Amino acid sequence: MAEIRLSGRPASSGFAEGQLYVLPDKRVSRAPTGDPDLEAKALRNAIILASEALADLATTADGDAADMLGFQVAMLEDDALSEMAFAAIAEGKPADIAWRHSMDQEIEAYRSADDEYFRARSADLEDIRDNVLDMLSGGTSAAPPPPGAILIARDLQPSRFLGIDWSKGGAILLSEGSPTSHVAMLARARGVPMIVGLGELPRSADGIALIDGGSGQAILSPERQSLDQFITRRAEDDNLSARAEKLLLKDAMTKTGEAVTILINVADPLELDVISPDLCDGIGLVRTEFLFSEDGSFPDEEAQYRVYRRLVEWASGRPVTIRTLDAGGDKPIKNLTIDGESNPFLGVRGIRLSLIRTDLFRIQLRALSRAASHGPIKIMAPMVTIPSELATVRRMMAEEFEGLKAKGIAAALPPIGIMVEVPAAALAMDLFDADFFSIGSNDLTQYVTAAGRDIGSVADLADPRHPAVLRLIAMIATQGKKMQREVSLCGDAGGDPALIPLLLHAGIRCLSMAPSMVARAKLIISETSLSGDVVTP
C-alpha cells in the first residue's frame, strides 16, 4: 500500500505510532421471535446485561469516566427509559425495533435542547441505545482491538472507548465525530491522540500509521523518510511541550520584555469545561455559529443569553469577545444562508447576512446586551466592509438596549468592534468608529491573495506569510495605535508557532488562539526578541 496522508480536525493531541485496526461494526441482525412475551423478556435481559457490563467497566474507571458510566447505569436501571419500548413490544413490535425507536425519540429530545450541555448528552443516550442493541443481538461479538493499535472507525461510543486497553498507547481516527464529543473529552483526559472529521477512511487496513493529534495529521503506511521525520518531530515536540507547559499559566512576555496579551478562541463552550481561565487574559473570539443547529432551527433569546452568560462567568472578569453570527462563506446554515451563490466567500455572509435577517440579529443583540450585565462582553461584527454597516449595528444595539431597559430587564451596552478581514476595511480603518479591531487572518489572507482557502489547488497561495499580508497586518497595528484602539489577531495565524514571531515584529501585541496552542505560543513569544520597530518583509 502506498503512503496515504490524511488531515482532519484535532480532537486530542499527542503522537502515536502503531498498527492500523479497523473497528468492525459489531452488531449482527437479530431474528425476532414473534412472541411479545419472549421479546419483552429478551429486552429485559439485554438491559440487565448492558447495565451489568457498564457497572463492571465503572469499577475500573475513575473521575469523569466513572461519573459518565454511573449516569448511564442510573438511566438504564430506570424503568421510565424502557416504558415506551415495552408498550410497543406488547403491541407486537420486535424487541430491537421497539427499543431503537423509543430511544431515538428520547435522543431526539436531547438533540433539540436549547442548552448545549443537554444536547451533548445525546451521545450518552446513543451509547445506552447501542449497548442494549448489542446485548439483544448476542452481546459483544467483536474481539477487542490489539493494545496500542491505531483505531479507524466512523464514530466511537464512550463506553467502547473505555472498554479498550490504552496502556500500550494507540490513537483514534474517525471519519465523523466532533472534538467536543464525550469520547474526545475522554481521549484528552487519557492522553490518547485523536483526529476526527477525516472523511472517507480505508475499510480494511494493514501496516502502520503515524498520528500527530495536535495538528490533525495522519500518515498511513508511511515511507521510511516520513517515519524518520515523524520520530524527529515527536522528539522535538516532547522537548518543547515540557518547556511550554511551565509557561502555561504565566503572563506572556517577549525575550526583550514586551507584554503580549493572550486570548482564546472558543468554537464551542463545552471546550471550556476542562480548561482554567488563568491560562489567558480573556476570550478573543466566540464563534456563535455553534448555537445554530444543523436542522435549521434558531436559538431563542433566552437560550443564547444563558450561553453568553456562562462564558462571562467562566472568564471571571476577563473580557469576552463574542462575534455575531458569521454564517455564509464556508459556514452555511440551513434555512438561513443563501444557497447557490456563485461565490459564497464574496456573497452574503457575516454582518451582510445579519443586516438582512435583522429579526435574528436583534435577538442575538438582546441576548448579548443582557449577558453584558454580568461582565465585560465585547461585541464583534464579522465581514464589515463599509462604515455604515457598523453604524447600523450600533444603532440597533442601542435600540435593543433601550428596549430592555424600558422593560426593567438587566442589560448593558457593550463596546462594539469589527473584524478586519475585508481588505477595504483594512485599508480604510480610520473611517470606522469601532471600539476595537480584530484581524481575521484566515479571511484577510484569502482576500488579499485572491486564493480561496477551500480550494486545495491554490491553498499554497493563501499564505499569511506573503509580504503583502504581513505588511497589511503591520499597517493595521500601526493605525490602531494611532487611533488608540486595541488591535488583536484571531485567525489561525495567531496560534501558529511559525507565524507568531512575524506577527510580533509587525506590531501585533494581542493574539487570540485555540486553547491548546496557548502554552506553545507563550514559549515562542518568550524566545522572540523585538527591536522596538515594526519590521515586515
Add this chain to the structure above:
Amino acid sequence: MTAQKASASLEEIRRGSAELTNAVGLHARPSVKLTQLAKSYQSMISVATEPQGPWIDAKSPVKIMRVKAPKGTTLYFEASGDDAAAAVAALVDLVERRFDEAEEEGHG
C-alpha cells in the same frame, strides 16, 4: 441564594424549594446524585420547576433529565410519607450545596 427551607404544612405533604446555582443546572451528574438521594427515602417524592407543577418522580433520572432544568431554575420538592420532612430537607440541602460540584466541572 433564595432558598426556602422545608416547612411543615397542614396536610401530610412536606414542601421545600431551592435554586439551582451550579453552572450546568440539573445535568447528568447532579441528576444522578439527586435521584440517588431521593431513593434513600421511603416517601413518595416529586420535583417540579414551577410551584404548581407539573410534578415528576424525583427517583427517576430519566424523567428528571427530560426536564432539562438550567442554572437559575428553582426546584420545588413535595414529599409524603414517614420520612418526608427529612427527605425534603436533604434534597434542598443537596441543591444548596451545588451537588458538591466543583464549579468548572459539569460535563459528566
